[in-house]
Amino acid sequence: MKNELIAAATAARQNAYVPYSHFAVGAALITDDGRVVAGCNVENASFGLTLCAERNAMFAAVAGGSTHFQALAIIADTPGPVSPCGACRQVMAEFMASDAPVYLTNLHGDTTETTVGALLPGAFDKEDMTRD
Numbered sequence: 130m131k132n133e134l135i136a137a138a139t140a141a142r143q144n145a146y147v148p149y150s151h152f153a154v155g156a157a158l159i160t161d162d163g164r165v166v167a168g169c170n171v172e173n174a175s176f177g178l179t180l181c182a183e184r185n186a187m188f189a190a191v192a193g194g195s196t197h198f199q200a201l202a203i204i205a206d207t208p209g210p211v212s213p214c215g216a217c218r219q220v221m222a223e224f225m226a227s228d229a230p231v232y233l234t235n236l237h238g239d240t241t242e243t244t245v246g247a248l249l250p251g252a253f254d255k256e257d258m259t260r261d
């Protein structure tokens with residue numbers, strides 16, 4: 130599972146569209162029904178429109194009909210295991226259990242296994258929108 134996700138993230142990273150940062154990222158997740166879905170970061174001349182690899186993978190999974198994921202892997206050419214941004218952490222909290230594993234890795238094979246809850250303690254979620 131872990132190695133399969135890292136391999137899928139590594140392959141997707143090759144498609145990263147990064148003419149501005151030149152920082153390519155790949156991500157891959159496995160859905161509850163066993164589908165592996167990958168994503169890469171996609172930048173834009175209007176910089177703020179850039180979408181991270183993690184959210185691209187998660188939104189592609191939603192577009193394919195899955196809204197709950199078991200695990201997610203991320204890879205980039207970082208000195209240590211890559212650290213996902215806050216926006217991606219919040220989206221992970223939307224679609225994954227707090228104890229779901231997240232594999233942070235890099236091209237050198239450094240890997241940290243963490244969880245969605247550890248990446249974003251106290252995430253805002255749908256329960257926070259219910260009154261009384």
Ligand SMILES: O=c1ccn([C@H]2C[C@H](O)[C@@H](CO)O2)c(=O)[nH]1
Nearest residue numbers: 150152154170181182212213214
């Ligand atoms: O976890 C991360 C961190 C950054 N990026 C992308 C966004 C942008 O294209 C580039 C530099 O921030 O890396 C991701 O895709 N995922």
Ligand SMILES: [Zn+2]
Nearest residue numbers: 181214216217
């Ligand atoms: Zn992000």
